[in-house]
Amino acid sequence: MQQYAWQFFRAGGVDQVSIRTGQDIAHIGELDQKLWVALACPTRGIEFDSATLDLIDLDKDGRIRAPELVQACQWAVAQVVDPEVLASGSDVLQMASLRSDTEEGAALLAEAGRILRLAGRAGETAVTLADVQQRLASLHAMPFNGDGLINPLTLPDAPALSALVSRIMALYGSAPGSDGQPGMGRPALDAFFADVRAIQAWHEQGQEHRCVLTQREQAVAAAQALNAVQAKVEDFFARTRLAAFDAKALVPLSPSVEGYAALGQGLLGSDSAAALPLASIVAGGDLPLTQGLNPAWTQAMQAFRSQAVAPLLGADTHTLSAAQWDALQAQLAPCQAWLAAYPASQLGDMPLAEVQALLESGAEAQLQQLIAHDEDEIQHSLHAVRLEKLIRFQRDLLKLLHNFVSFSDFYRREGAAFQAGTLFLDGRSCELTVDVGDAASHATLAGLAKVYLAYCDCRRNGQKRSIVAAFTAGDVDFLLVGRNGVFYDRQGNDWDATISKIIENPTSIGQAFSAPYKKFLRMIEEQVAKRAAAQDAGVTAGLATQAQTLVNTPAAAVAAVPARKTDVGTVAAIGVALGSLSAVAVGIFGKFIELGPWIPIALLGLVLAISGPSMLIAWLKLRQRSLGPILDASGWAINGRMNINLRLGRSLSQTAKVPAKAARMLADPYADPRSGRWIAGALALVLLLALAWRLHWVDGLLPTAWQHMAPVSAATAP
Structure with a gap:
């Protein structure tokens, strides 16, 4: 079998396949998946039609995998005459594009014609996605819409x-x-x-129960009354039989005084005594049916006596013996069995008349x-759904492949599916923004991307979303948690964005070069601020103490206090210290001057010693800067490294620039005075001229009297 001839392009440090034609789509299953940029992506949280993604997600797990995408391409190719239509990106399907030599293709062709006829456009040669969706919407609104359900x-x-x-x-x-x-x-x-x-x-x-009561309603009422008290009556006779067996059991089987005392501690109601025996326990005694009954069971016993005892034993029966109780249960057992056989269902107790x-x-x-x-409408509905699926695939498959098999849309700067929008903050725009669900868990993996990341909480009209923005160019001195910006989503809606978390990484080698000096200056500023604050606090406390002393000391005592004189030893010590420091400074400067022509190299070495480690670390991290971990943390399965080099980084984070043809008025009425700058510049110029004179760089330009005299050798000395 001849291998398909693919075309590749180089981007992001990897070879990516170029998918342009319908034949590319038809052969996508033959492409080695090791060459795919991604192997899985989520169906939500990306800028793509979620309805199309749901059609591809066969197992409905919220993720699109490579086999599912291959299967979608193969199905779409099987429905059309020429797969080239699948690369059109159009939502208008020509009738001539559908195959008529297959059963499914013929069904789709017939359904497309039926949709056009129902829309009053019979004879047209193309059906649109809107036509199919309108037909499905009207079908769904009809009582018989093909879903097999009754609304x-x-x-x-x-x-x-x-x-x-x-x-x-x-x-x-x-x-x-x-x-x-x-x-x-x-x-x-x-x-x-x-x-x-x-x-x-x-x-x-x-109708066939064998209860002694001939009328079914009476038998049912008797059995129900018996069911209500059967366990309690059986308990009573069990206690009386045990008391008859042994008189010592009578007291323990009866309620105790302590039990009544505990019962009396709370509020008494009709159910408070339900757990007590049905009646007083007497050895071998009968059960009273009218008097001496537990109040909690009075009503149930009355129903039992009127509906079960009276019809079977007579209306004048006021007590019930153990033998009578056993006989009564035997007579009503068939009715109880019939009641117990009632079908268990969601219908509950349904009367015969209702049945x-x-x-x-x-x-x-x-x-x-x-x-x-x-x-009967199911088949038409299924065909319409498949027709909508095919039109969606014709419109979206190529774009999805450009964001899955390769990242063509991203590297062509056409807006990749994973790009959520653009963040404007700190005088620049960041186009590499990704939606995140949980910033904390996302940062754990995304930190491996070696990219400067800012997580932002966005709000708009009561809605909330979280994004992560990659700052890939410019300085990061003023990117702080809490800073506010504006985020524009892909639909152009603006959201208030606030930085909630930052992962620091270098953005350029130039930024790494100046980082040590900025850190040193910040450290000096912090130390000076701390010392100034401490000195100010000390001076304030001293003034307060002295003022309090003056207030509390009598005037005569104040006059008697001798004036403090300057300590000569202290002045001498200060002078010695200043002299030592100046001597050290002069010594260092002298050694530096003695380097002669090597001074520029020494300066370069000093700069490299300070900035070199920072630049080296930045260079190593910038070489490892990758898009993969950022997308992996968002649910993608990135197959390639997808490097973000300096050139790509500068295009993803663009700083503010004045338009080329704009007129600029440079006069700033609020600019700081520049006298200090001129003085500093003049001093620097003087030092530079002195250095050039010391190194004999300008002797040819100076009069003879100002030139350095050549040193006299020992051989020519008088």
Whole structure:
């Protein structure tokens, strides 16, 4: 098999494939993935149509991977006659571009014609993305839109059916329809009526129960009353049997005084004594049914006596023995078993009349018919969705490849998908900005990019977003946390931006050259400020102390205090110190002058000794400056190193410049006086002339009397 002939270009320190034609798109699966710039990217947080990205994201995990992109290209190529149309970037699909010799292509061609006919434009030869989206929007708004769901809001002429659909959705759940609204599907409908029929069957079984009570309603009421008190009555008789077995158990089985005392500490209500025995415990005694009952169980026992005891044992029964209790349970056991067999479902307790009304209304058949009608539109809906997908791919695939397989858009300065916008701050614009979710976690990996990064919190009309901006040129002396700027997103909206975090790295070798001197000057300024502040505090405290002393000292004592005289020893010590310092300075200057012609080299060596390490470190970091870690921290999987060299860095961070044809008025009424500058310049000129004279550089220009005399050798001396 002949290998496809790719074209590559060099950018960012790596070879990147050039994708320009439909054939390039058709053969993208043959390109070695080691040559791809990226292998994965997120579907959110980048400047790209998220709807197109969602169509490519087959597993719906929020990320586009290389196999998914290859599959999208292959699918799009299979639907068109000539893949060259996929490189057009247009959202207008020509009908002639669709294949008619495949089943799917023919279906798309037929659906495109159907959309044009429904829009009243039969005979046209092209369909647009707007045409398909308008058809889908109108289809979604129709009661039968092909999603297999029934929306109760679209059944205005059938309020009873709408109410039933809403009830089924509330009990059995709903599914999102193609219009974004919840609807009822066939599974929920089937589950609802299956439970209704199960309840109907249960009611029919109730006709055959073998309870001694002939009327079903009476038997059900008796069984329910028995269920309500059965555990408590069984507890009472168990206690009486145990007390009959051993009289010593009577006291422990009855409530104690301490228990009543604890119960009395709080507020007493009808349920406060529910945990106490049903009645007083007597060895082998009967259960009272009318008097002497636990107040918490009085109502339940009354219902039990009237609905179960009276029909079976007689209305004059006021007590219940253990034998009677056992017989009563045996008689009502069939009814209890039938009640326990009630179908467990979301419907709860549904009366037989309601069950029969639902089954006889014909609502189930009507809803099944509506769903079937809706399902008839499914194929048209699916074809329309695929047609929209193809048009989106025709418009966006090439651009996505330029931001995934290669970074052509970034290096051509056409706005890459990962670039969020432009940050204006500190007299420059930064075009390399990326959206970030969590600045702290992003900075952990992005710091490896060796780029000066500023994380900014942006706000606009109550909305918030976080970005990271790369400063790749210019000085960074005034980039501080808290500084404000303006961020313009790709749509042109302006956001207030505030620096929240900074990762420091060199921006240029020139900036690294001056960095040690700036740090030294800042250190001197800080030390001078600290010493001045300390001296000012000391002077202020001394003046305050002296003033307090003068206020508290009598006038005569003040007059008697002798005036302080100057200490001669101190003056002498100061003079000696100043003399020593001047001698050292003169010695150093003399040694420096003795270097003669080597003075420039010495100056150069001194400068290199100070700035050389900083420049070397900057050079090493600038060589390692890369885009990869910044994007990796944002969810990309960058395959290449993607270096940001000095030339690219200067184009990404541009400083303010006066237009070339602008007129400039240089007179500044607020400029600082320049007398000090002239004096400093004059002194520097004098020193330079003295140095040139000392090194014999100007002897040829001076009179003989001013020239240096050549030293007399020992051989010619008199």
